[in-house]
Every structure is written in structure tokens, then in C-alpha cells.
């Protein structure tokens with residue numbers, strides 16, 4: 103039917119004339135010529151279909167007349183055939199028009215939705231530029247009556263607070279809203295305090311706890327977090343204990359006895375427990391613990407409840423913990439004990455849940471004008487000026503990526519502590535191992551790691567013996583190391599919120615730190631695969647892709663905008679005394695990138711070409727991942743793809759780009775991939791998920807807005823018709839060969855020597871391409887070092903094969919926590935499977951197996 107549609111009216115009429123001449127022969131279904139197979143405007147299609155119908159009926163009248171002439175009786179069956187065929191072609195054409203109309207209707211919906219979003223953003227931008235989170239909750243603080251207390255001023259205890267702060271914690275000055283919170287704490291108020299990660303929330307309860315005779319009970323979600331705090335406090339000589347499921351019976355009995363003694367006034371003040379850390383489960387499930395608290399309460403020795411990471415209370419929060427809900431018992435049983443709720447991110451919905459669960463009064467007042475009762479609310483700017491954000495292009499091959507990372511660390515942070523966040527446990531191990539081969543002392547942290555090794559790694563991390571922790575997101579919540587000078591993301595994280603939180607573990611001491619995200623568009627596929635079952639993951643991934651792809655807007659403004667629209671965290675939360683929320687920070691990569699660092703282009707034509715490829719692929723039952731689509735659109739790959747219909751297996755796309763799109767897209771591979779991502783997040787392309795034997799795979803197909811472009815012909819697009827589409831492409835500086843090698847020459851001399859660096863050409867021991875269902879067109883090459891190379895080469899001019907890296911995929915992790923450290927003895931380097939993080943290995947693949955030995959988790963390579 104497509105062919106009939108593509109046929110010009112003249113051709114169609116002349117074909118019918120031929121049919122009439124050759125009486126009795128069916129109407130020929132002539133294949134459309136190249137020249138006529140151009141994308142048609144949908145409207146033109148509709149118009150031409152009417153014309154065709156009209157002219158067809160004229161021609162058929164002629165045919166009927168001819169067949170009715172003498173001898174016409176014998177021609178009747180042939181005429182019926184012709185009519186039936188014509189009818190069928192009309193039906194097909196009508197169906198095609200209906201499909202086009204459906205596409206237009208979908209486009210209309212998408213445009214209306216976008217319009218709504220833009221209006222909502224406009225309104226919220228106007229509103230949020232001026233209001234605070236309390237206003238977001240519908241609370242008008244300016245109208246609340248009564249006297250006012252300013253907790254930010256000096257109090258009779260202020261000097262004593264400062265003295266103890268210096269003596270016990272070694273801290274000279276309060277920062278952010280610490281002083282106010284300490285004052286409100288000393289005044290026994292209910293407090294909600296929202297301060298950024300590393301802002302110094304702990305001090306706001308630890309310091310006041312030293313001035314009272316009773317015990318402050320801290321409810322914390324993680325044992326590792328508590329461990330860390332206890333370690334610090336004991337170092338500072340503060341009596342702090344931790345009472346969890348992992349506490350031994352003897353220890354538990356001792357703590358119990360000490361608390362009972364406190365309740366009975368028997369202990370000396372030196373032995374009094376100042377801070378007792380527990381998990382929420384202890385409150386909810388331990389039957390003996392609540393009566394113990396009651397004893398303390400009755401003896402007025404229960405000073406305060408501190409709910410750390412209080413956003414865990416809310417299902418709308420990102421680290422929801424059901425046991426936190428049970429904390430509502432606290433206010434019921436101990437109504438007079440003040441509560442301090444601490445969090446780094448607390449959007450209005452989360453705050454409302456928090457107040458409901460903890461039964462705290464509405465926070466009517468900011469700390470500088472608090473009423474005489476009710477909850478006092480403190481917030482500090484989420485913007486941290488000591489963090490310098492940048493997004494760096496992620497090299498295609500794993501090896502180059504490791505070289506780039508090692509170079510970066512050696513060049514900028516040779517003697518500093520850092521964290522590298524990876525998407526999976528396997529990645530964390532591989533990155534750790536590969537960096538250790540480059541003489542960087544690394545440790546690994548992820549969920550599959552036993553508690554016993556936690557302590558050692560923790561100690562070494564604190565002592566600086568381990569410099570870089572390669573970790574999954576399980577690492578960090580509550581890990582307090584002030585001098586983390588850099589946080590690198592090996593792969594884009596699952597969300598902008600994740601990026602903010604994880605990178606926020608840098609520079610907690612207030613000194614400068616770098617937050618670097620390595621990004622390549624291909625990582626989208628893997629991230630989508632890993633998160634396919636998570637609610638709302640698609641939108642989150644689009645947001646982080648948008649963040650990563652943006653080259654012109656300040657990263658901090660991007661954060662502010664993201665949080666204000668996605669979490670309704672007020673724009674004003676990002677303002678500081680020196681800087682408004684919408685003022686550029688002046689030190690992120692986008693602020694410091696000169697105008698020659700990127701090039702802005704009209705991308706209507708390449709986008710149109712990409713869409714034509716996507717649409718034809720769809721019509722012919724092919725599927726492409728995002729990088730395949732880019733490669734095919736550039737004419738650099740024959741377009742091997744999986745057939746859409748089951749059982750067809752792998753086949754060639756066999757696309758003639760001249761015919762489909764008037765030629766190949768003339769942009770580099772990186773640029774086309776980036777453009778594809780841009781089209782994806784703007785609705786021109788969309789994800790399509792298909793289940794494979796190894797899991798779900800993510801392809802891209804024409805999206806709801808595709809028809810905005812594809813309804814035009816190439817000539818139209820070239821003449822500037824269609825929606826305006828611009829994109830900023832990164833201008834990359836060319837790297838000299840061997841440049842990345844310099845900083846770790848020593849390593850190369852002993853191990854993975856770079857052949858290129860020595861002016862040698864890499865020898866590839868190539869096997870035949872392994873035909874595996876898309877997208878795993880794998881070839882394992884072994885280079886002279888004995889390691890498997892992991893190049894990707896999609897350029898058939900250089901090499902007709904499509905080669906990619908692969909890895910045995912393991913689960914990404916979400917809410918699993920624990921330290922692990924394993925040691926590997928001396929021995930030959932481990933053979934490693936090439937890692938392309940995009941690609942899980944299909945069960946049927948001929949993957950090269952690796953030695954199944956323990957991975958180095960801590961390395962002392964010097």
C-alpha cells in the first residue's frame with residue numbers, strides 16, 4: 103500500500119492506461135521510483151488520495167467500457183479482478199490515511215500537553231522565585247500572629263556552645279543555620295531542619311546534647327551511618343552508644359544497665375549516655391526497649407528525639423523506609439519530648455508526611471521569627487559553592503575510559519580522597535581493579551560485601567590508605583569524610599536527585615571539590631534496561647539526560663530548576679546571600695565553557711533524516727537501539743537489527759539512505775547520538791521495550807512528535823519548513839596519541855602496556871563476527887597484552903564489523919548497604935571480559951569466561 107501511496111498521480115493513471123490496453127491483465131502494482139519515494143506531507147497524502155480515487159474511478163469507467171465492448175462478456179472476470187484489486191488498494195490507502203490522522207491526533211495531544219507543561223512551568227517559575235518552602239505548603243508565615251523569637255541571635259548559652267564546639271569537635275564557627283538550630287534545640291523546641299548533604303546537621307543535636315543531663319535518642323536508618331557517628335563521637339570523648347540488632351548481648355545488657363542507672367539517678371554524670379543511636383526497628387519491634395525509654399522519660403532523662411534522614415518517613419521521599427512510619431508512637435507515648443527532624447531534601451509533600459507521622463505541629467515559623475510554640479523550621483541554601491560540577495565526554499572503550507579517569511585523578515587529585523560511583527556492583531569491581539592497575543589505591547563498596555570487612559575498609563578510608571572508593575549508590579548515606587575532594591560518576595546515575603546526593607558527598611569540609619559526570623549517549627540504553635521496572639524511571643532518565651546534554655546553562659541553575667519543578671523544592675532554597683537561585687555559579691563547566699566550546703546548529707535536516715530511518719525501520723519491522731539508529735542514519739552500519747516479528751532472528755536492515763532520506767546524516771557519530779538523545783527527550787523519538795531471553799531491551803522508534811517533522815519533504819525541510827530545532831554540539835579538542843598514557847607510565851612498564859604509546863599498531867586477533875541478537879553484535883579481540891580489547895567500531899569503511907564491548911550484567915542496587923573489602927594475593931592479571939556497560943550477555947552468546955577469582959578491593963600498589 104505504501105507503494106501505491108508513493109506513486110504519483112500521473113504514474114498511476116498511466117499504469118491504468120496500460121492495464122486497459124492489455125485487456126484482461128490486472129492493474130500493475132508498479133514499484134515507486136526513487137525520485138517519487140520521498141516523504142510526503144500527510145496533508146498531501148490525504149489530498150492526493152482523493153485525487154487518486156477520482157481519477158481511478160474515471161479510468162475504471164474506461165476499463166468497464168472497453169470490457170463491455172463486443173467480446174466483453176469473456177472479459178468480465180478480469181474486470182472483477184481489476185475492481186477488487188482497486189477496492190483493496192483503496193481500502194489500504196484509507197487505512198493508511200487513518201493511521202496518519204491518528205499520528206496527527208497523537209501529535210496534537212503531545213503538543214497540548216507540552217503547552218500545559220510550559221504554562222505550568224511559567225507560573226511556577228514566577229511563583230517560586232519569590233516564595234519559601236513554607237509558602238509552598240500553603241502556610242502564610244507573614245500572617246501568623248504573636249510574638250517572635252529570633253534563634254539566630256546570641257543567647258546566654260552562646261559562648262558556652264562555641265567553647266564546647268571548639269573543645270570537643272574542633273570547630274571554630276557555626277555554619278549555615280547551625281547556630282539557630284542549636285539555639286532552638288537548647289530552647290527545647292520541635293524543629294525541622296533541612297540542610298544540604300554535608301552541611302553539618304549532626305552538630306545541631308550533638309552539641310546541645312552535651313549541655314543536658316539526659317539522653318538524646320537518635321533514630322537513624324543505617325548501621326553504617328551510626329558506626330561512623332559513634333566513631334567520631336568517641337574520638338571526641340563523647341559518651342555515645344549504638345543499640346541495634348547487631349549489638350551483642352553483652353553490650354546490649356551493659357547499655358541497658360547504664361540507661362536504667364540514669365533513670366534511677368545512680369550513675370555519675372561522666373558515665374551518662376549522652377547520645378543513644380537506634381534504628382527505627384528498635385522502636386517498632388523491640389518490646390523491652392520502649393519500657394526502658396519510659397523509665398528515662400519519667401525520670402526526665404529523655405531529652406530529645408532526633409530523626410535523622412527524616413524524609414525516609416514519606417513514601418514520596420527517595421529513601422522511604424516503612425519502619426519510619428512507626429515512629430508516630432513517639433509523640434503518643436512521650437508527648438513532652440521535643441523532636442528534631444533532619445533531612446537534606448524535604449519537598450512540601452515529604453514535609454507534610456513527616457509532620458503527620460511524627461505528629462509535629464505545622465512549622466509556622468522560620469528560625470529568625472519563630473512563635474512561642476509550634477515547630478521551628480530551618481533551612482539552608484542547597485547550593486554549595488565549593489562544589490564544581492562538570493560533565494565530561496565518556497570515551498567509547500572501557501580501556502580509554504579507565505585511562506581518562508586515571509589521568510584525571512593523577513592530574514587533579516593525585517593525593518586526594520575521592521569516590522567513583524558506578525551503576526552496578528560489577529562495574530564498581532572492574533573500575534576498582536583497573537584503576538589499581540594504574541597505581542591508584544582503590545577500595546570497593548557495594549551490597550554484596552560482608553560486614554566483617556566493613557570496619558577495615560572504613561578505617562583505611564579514613565586514614566587515607568585507600569584513596570578512591572569505587573562504589574554503587576549503597577555507599578555514602580551517612581558516611582562522613584570531610585575531605586573527599588572529588589566524586590566521579592562512571593555512568594550517568596538514575597536521576598538528577600541521585601546525582602545531587604551522590605556528588606554532594608564531596609567537599610563536606612567546605613573546601614573546593616570536583617564533581618564530574620562521565621557521559622556518553624549510549625549509556626542511556628543500559629540505564630533504561632536496568633531501571634525498566636522502576637516506577638517513573640523513564641522521566642527520571644530523561645531528566646538526567648537533559649542535565650548531561652546541556653552545554654550552555656549553569657549546572658547549579660539546572661539543579662535549582664529541576665528540584666523546583668520535580669520536587670517542588672522552592673527555587674529560593676538555592677539562593678544564598680551572595681547569589682540568587684537563577685544566577686550562574688560562574689565555576690561549573692557550562693559557566694566556564696567559552697563560546698568556542700560548542701557549536702549551535704539548526705538540526706531540522708539531520709533530525710528529519712533520523713526520523714525517516716526510524717519510521718522506515720518501523721514499517722519494515724526492524725528495531726534499532728539508539729546507537730544503531732545513529733549508526734544507520736550516518737550510513738556507517740549496514741543496520742543489522744533484530745526483526746520485530748518473533749522468530750525472524752537477526753537480519754540486515756538493508757536501508758538505502760538515498761532513497762529513504764536523500765542521503766546519510768553528515769555529522770560525527772557522537773553528534774548524531776547526542777542528537778538522537780535530544781530527540782528522545784523532546785518526544786520525536788520514544789523508547790520501545792522488548793523482552794529478550796536475557797531481559798528487556800530498549801529500542802527507539804518514532805515518537806509522538808515525529809510527525810511534526812516527518813510530514814514535510816526533504817525539500818521543505820531544506821527550505822526551512824517544520825518546527826525550529828537547534829542543538830548545541832560539543833566541540834572536542836583533539837587528543838594527541840598517547841596523551842592519556844603519560845601519567846601512568848610506570849604501570850604500563852609493568853603491565854598493560856599501551857602499544858599505541860610505543861608507536862606500535864595494535865594487532866587484532868579477530869574472530870568472525872558473532873551473530874547474536876541485537877544489540878550484541880560482539881567480537882572479542884585479544885590484544886597483545888592478553889586483555890580483551892573493547893573498541894567499538896561502527897565504521898564499515900575501516901572495518902566491516904560492528905564491534906562492541908560487553909559485560910556479564912549484574913543487578914544494579916538500590917537499597918542495600920554494607921561494606922566489603924576483599925584482598926587478592928599477588929598473581930597474574932585477571933582476564934577480564936570486555937565491559938560494555940550497555941550490553942548484558944545473552945545466554946546464548948559465546949561470551950569469553952573470566953577467571954572466577956576474587957576481585958581486588960583494596961590495593962596498595964606502591
Ligand SMILES: Nc1ncnc2c1ncn2[C@@H]1O[C@H](COP(=O)(O)OP(=O)(O)OP(=O)(O)O)[C@@H](O)[C@H]1O
Nearest residue numbers: 275276277299300301302303304305580582584610
Ligand atoms: N561549622 C562547621 N565548620 C566546619 N566543619 C563542620 C561544621 N559543622 C560540621 N562540620 C563538618 O562537616 C562534615 C559534615 O557534617 P555532617 O555529617 O553533620 O553533615 P550532614 O549535614 O549530616 O550530612 P549528610 O546529610 O550527608 O549526613 C563533618 O565532617 C563535620 O565535622
